[in-house]
Amino acid sequence: MSKTVKVNNVSKRYKLYGRKLDRLRDLIVPGKSYGKDFYALNGVSFEAEHGDIIGFVGVNGSGKSTLSNIIAGVIPQTSGEVEVNGQAALIAVNIGLDRKLTGRENIELKLLMLGFNKKQIRELEPDIIEFSELGQFIDQPVKSYSSGMKSRLGFSISVNIDPDILIIDEALSVGDKAFAEKSLAKMKEFKEAGKTMFFVSHSIGQMRSFCEKVLWLEYGQVKRYGPVDEVLNEYEQFLDQYKHMTKKEKNKHRKAALKRQNLVE
Numbered sequence: 001m002s003k004t005v006k007v008n009n010v011s012k013r014y015k016l017y018g019r020k021l022d023r024l025r026d027l028i029v030p031g032k033s034y035g036k037d038f039y040a041l042n043g044v045s046f047e048a049e050h051g052d053i054i055g056f057v058g059v060n061g062s063g064k065s066t067l068s069n070i071i072a073g074v075i076p077q078t079s080g081e082v083e084v085n086g087q088a089a090l091i092a093v094n095i096g097l098d099r100k101l102t103g104r105e106n107i108e109l110k111l112l113m114l115g116f117n118k119k120q121i122r123e124l125e126p127d128i129i130e131f132s133e134l135g136q137f138i139d140q141p142v143k144s145y146s147s148g149m150k151s152r153l154g155f156s157i158s159v160n161i162d163p164d165i166l167i168i169d170e171a172l173s174v175g176d177k178a179f180a181e182k183s184l185a186k187m188k189e190f191k192e193a194g195k196t197m198f199f200v201s202h203s204i205g206q207m208r209s210f211c212e213k214v215l216w217l218e219y220g221q222v223k224r225y226g227p228v229d230e231v232l233n234e235y236e237q238f239l240d241q242y243k244h245m246t247k248k249e250k251n252k253h254r255k256a257a258l259k260r261q262n263l264v265e
């Protein structure tokens with residue numbers, strides 16, 4: 001099977017500043033570093049094949065969205081290599097939509113940015129609007145949309161451009177049940193067409209029903225990568241243990257993780 005996505009030793013470093021002055025100093029003082037390095041991802045490696053449906057799990061802040069954004073080309077990695085063979089589309093709440101523009105204008109802008117010509121846009125637009133079920137709201141500015149409506153618009157654009165690789169970051173969790181079911185059906189179509197998909201969700205049920213493999217991130221590092229049941233069973237055990245930890249034990253766990261992210265409190 002050929003690889004569609006190869007992520008090799010990828011890290012993402014952010015600078016955290018305790019004081020505004022340090023941020024400014026970092027910009028204007030050459031050769032010196034203020035602020036503290038913080039690794040949202042640290043040495044992440046994995047590969048995806050054609051037709052793989054891969055879920056990203058991990059507790060809040062473990063790096064799932066950062067990894068999704070890097071694969072989609074929305075943000076660059078600090079180090080390491082990412083090879084993406086094909087066109088990738090990211091569906092995430094609040095990403096890629098201009099709040100001042102209407103839904104229709106956002107569709108046109110997004111398609112233009114992806115390199116579609118005017119004729120192709122005219123052909124695609126009705127399908128996108130129909131799938132979104134936004135009705136007359138399509139001509140209202142996106143800033144007046146609820147998060148579910150934004151997610152519908154983003155999802156409709158991304159699935160109708162027929163990408164090779166689809167990355168869905170929590171987008172299904174804000175839509176209503178009917179739209180989530182319609183979206184899942186569309187994703188099943190993509191699955192049958194052999195596309196590669198990445199799926200970020202806190203819903204273990206959705207993960208089990210949809211994904212074949214799972215990548216478990218723990219504070220920026222790969223804890224496990226493998227078949228869905230194997231990894232999720234272990235992840236659920238961890239969540240259960242975590243829930244029953246005393247405050248002191250939770251703190252110890254958190255401190256060990258922060259140390260790995262280079263951020264000792």
Ligand SMILES: Nc1ncnc2c1ncn2[C@@H]1O[C@H](COP(=O)(O)OP(=O)(O)OP(=O)(O)O)[C@@H](O)[C@H]1O
Nearest residue numbers: 014015039040058059060061062063064065066067
């Ligand atoms: N622009 C940024 N500047 C500094 N730190 C950031 C930035 N973006 C993300 N981070 C940090 O990187 C870490 C990983 O964030 P990310 O959003 O990838 O986690 P996540 O696993 O998707 O979390 P969640 O489940 O809460 O959505 C977090 O600690 C976050 O605070």
